[in-house]
Amino acid sequence: xxxxxxxxxxxxxxxxxxxxxxxxxxxxxxxxxxxxxxxxxxxxxxxxxxxxxxxxxxxxxxxxxxxxxxxxxxxxxxxxxxxxxxxxxxxxxxxxxxxxxxxxxxxxxxxxxxxxxxxxxxxxxxxxxxxxxxxxxxx
Numbered sequence: 777x778x779x780x781x782x783x784x785x786x787x788x789x790x791x792x793x794x795x796x797x798x799x800x801x802x803x804x805x806x807x808x809x810x811x812x813x814x815x816x817x818x819x820x821x822x823x824x825x826x827x828x829x830x831x832x833x834x835x836x837x838x839x840x841x842x843x844x845x846x847x848x849x850x851x852x853x854x855x856x857x858x859x860x861x862x863x864x865x866x867x868x869x870x871x872x873x874x875x876x877x878x879x880x881x882x883x884x885x886x887x888x889x890x891x892x893x894x895x896x897x898x899x900x901x902x903x904x905x906x907x908x909x910x911x912x913x914x915x
Contacts (some may be wrong), residue, residue: 783820788896795880796880796881796882796902796903796904796906797904797906797907798907799878799880799881800806800841800852800854800882800902800904800905800906801835801854801880801906802878803827803852803857803875803876803878803882804825804852804853804854804906805827806827806876807825807827807852808825808850811825811826811827811851812825812826812833813825813826814851819857820853820855822853822854822855822856822905823830824852824853824858825851825852825853826850826851827849827850827851827852828848828849828850829848829849829875829876830846830847830851830875830876831846831847831848831857831859831873831874831876832844832845832846832847832873832874833846833847833859833861833865833871833872833873834867834871834872834873834874834881835870835871836870836871836872836882836883837869837870838866838869838870840869845861845863845865846861847858847859847860847861847862847863847898848861849875850897854902854905854906855874855901855902855905855906856884856887856899856900856901856902856905857873857882857884857899857900857901857902858880858897858898858900859873859897859898859899859900860894860895860896860898861895861896861898862894862895862896863895863896864889864891864896864898865886865889865896865898866886866889867887867888867889868885869885869886870883870884870885870887871883871884871885871886871900872884873900873909880888881904882902882904883901883903883904884900884901884902884903885901885903886898886899886900887899887901905911
């Protein structure tokens with residue numbers, strides 16, 4: 777259990793975690809309506825579901841901080857999202873992602889970027905995985 781004292785910074789952080797977790801769940805539920813889910817449990821903590829929507833990626837660390845990159849989602853899970861982009865975003869870069877018509881962005885970190893014929897396949901791990909809700913105790 778994590779003990780969180782009642783200060784404004786911690787409260788804002790909890791609110792963002794909850795909001796991001798709900799957005800991630802919305803994304804995965806939307807993907808499951810028309811996508812195909814990969815249940816390869818031996819490799820992944822969360823099954824991925826194909827999902828193709830337009831996304832905007834805001835770079836929040838490094839020399840390109842503030843730059844917006846337009847991409848397409850490839851797949852999504854409770855732990856991360858796969859993107860297809862014409863622009864490389866290097867591993868370890870912090871990002872915020874907005875997908876489709878969802879108003880809430882989700883923060884994450886680029887885990888890999890692989891060059892392909894058409895651009896890059898970019899894997900992003902969410903900072904607040906929706907499947908890993910934190911338990912909090914009163915202090």
